[in-house]
Amino acid sequence: MTPEEILKEVAEQTRVCTRCPLHLSRKNAVPGVGTPNTQIMFIGEGPGFHENEQGLPFVGAAGNFLDELLSDAGFTREEVFITNVVKCRPPGNRDPEPEELNACKIYLERQIAAINPDVIVTLGRVSMGYFIDKGKISSIHGRDFWSHGRMVVAMYHPAAALHQPSLRSVVKEDFKKLPFLIDKAQAARQATAESQATSAKPQGEDTEDFDKPEQLSLF
Ligand code: URA
Numbered sequence: 319m320t321p322e323e324i325l326k327e328v329a330e331q332t333r334v335c336t337r338c339p340l341h342l343s344r345k346n347a348v349p350g351v352g353t354p355n356t357q358i359m360f361i362g363e364g365p366g367f368h369e370n371e372q373g374l375p376f377v378g379a380a381g382n383f384l385d386e387l388l389s390d391a392g393f394t395r396e397e398v399f400i401t402n403v404v405k406c407r408p409p410g411n412r413d414p415e416p417e418e419l420n421a422c423k424i425y426l427e428r429q430i431a432a433i434n435p436d437v438i439v440t441l442g443r444v445s446m447g448y449f450i451d452k453g454k455i456s457s458i459h460g461r462d463f464w465s466h467g468r469m470v471v472a473m474y475h476p477a478a479a480l481h482q483p484s485l486r487s488v489v490k491e492d493f494k495k496l497p498f499l500i501d502k503a504q505a506a507r508q509a510t511a512e513s514q515a516t517s518a519k520p521q522g523e524d525t526e527d528f529d530k531p532e533q534l535s536l537f
Contacts (some may be wrong), residue, residue: 320432321354321355321432321433322354322400322496324354324428324431324432325349325350325354325399325428325429325432326338328349328425328428328429328432329347329349329350331373331425332347332348332349332405332406332439333346333347333349333496334423335347335405335406335425336369337421337422337488338406338417338418338421338422339418340404340406340407340408340414340418343405343406343409344370344406344407345370345407346369346370346372346373346505347373347405347406348365348369348370348373348374348375348401348402348405348407349393349401349405349429350375350399350400350401350402350405350429351374351375351399351400351401352395352396352397352398352399352400353396353397353399353461354399354432354433355396356398356399356433357435357436357437357500357503357504358393358398358399358435358436358437358438358439358496358500359398359400359429359430359433359435359437359438359439360384360388360398360399360400360401360439360441361400361401361402361403361426361438361439361440361441361445361448362375362376362400362402362403362441362442362445362475363402363403363404363408363410363414363432363441363442363443363444363445363475364402364403364405364407364411364414364444365402365404365405366378366380366407366411367407367411368381368409368510369381369407370406374423375400375401375402376400376425376476379477379480379514380428380475380476380477380480381476383476383477383479383480384400384441384476386490387476387489387490387493388493390490390493390494391493391494391497392498399429399435401426401429401435402445403419403422403426403444403445403448404418404419404422404451405422405425406422406536413444414444419444419448430468432500435461435468436469436500436503436504437467437468437469437470437471437496437499437500437503438465438468438469438470438471439471439472439473439496440471440472440473441473441474441476442455442473442474442475442478443455443475446458446472449465449470449472450463450465450470450472450511452453453472455472455474458472459472459473459474459488459489459492460472460473460488460491460492460495462499462502462503463466464506465529467507467510468503469499469502469503469506471490471492471496471499473492473493473529474488474489476489476529484536487491493507
């Protein structure tokens with residue numbers, strides 16, 4: 319299957335999914351939007367009221383701000399892929415429960431494998447926690463680390479910056495670093511591929527430590 323076909327199949331599956339109780343209150347599943355031909359994927363927490371109505375991610379006020387942030391990084395929505403860790407709205411916009419995250423994992427993992435982005439950007443605490451098991455967003459936002467052979471950059475959720483105006487310039491500055499971080503991720507992946515071609519022992523192989531915030535590489 320092509321990446322496009324996989325994303326389409328995942329989207330169809332989420333629309334009829336009954337793997338967790340979130341389907342009971344869902345109006346529309348929100349599988350994600352964008353292109354599989356991208357170096358960067360943005361992953362939020364879960365659909366809110368407007369997203370549940372429209373079946374599209376980040377269409378409310380936080381979505382408008384995300385568009386501005388994407389533009390700060392030199393992207394349009396059409397040039398990236400945007401999704402959430404859960405594809406159905408948690409009632410009252412509560413955080414997704416661990417069982418819900420677990421039930422939805424198959425969809426996110428297929429999307430990541432199909433797109434194979436150089437960089438995953440997590441939007442908010444819940445999405446960050448999916449890839450990092452320790453660390454506070456206030457200390458690791460905008461920094462890059464490696465998880466399962468891929469660069470992950472934790473960002474504040476755009477809605478957090480709307481509620482807390484002092485975060486606005488912080489998150490904007492973090493987004494402006496993304497072109498540099500994509501180059502860095504591509505160079506690292508290229509070096510790993512070359513090393514794998516010439517050596518039995520690949521560089522940058524995943525270790526537990528790569529997931530730990532203490533191991534983050536600052537630039
Ligand atoms: N917040 C999210 O995390 N995701 C959305 O799609 C909308 C708001």
